[in-house]
Amino acid sequence: MDCSEDDCGRSAVVELHIPWDDNRLVCAAHARVLGRQDGVVADPLPDSADDLLE
């Protein structure tokens, strides 16, 4: 599963729960950026724990 952000080909490792939008599956880098917004919860995908350790 690839990151849902445009022009990003990295693997999605985090599910973002966004109160004002649909949930998104994103890579670690985008999770860091998008997860800073108020109310957003970043939920690491269980299958991807290894990728988060890079």
Ligand SMILES: [Zn+2]
């Ligand atoms: Zn990304």
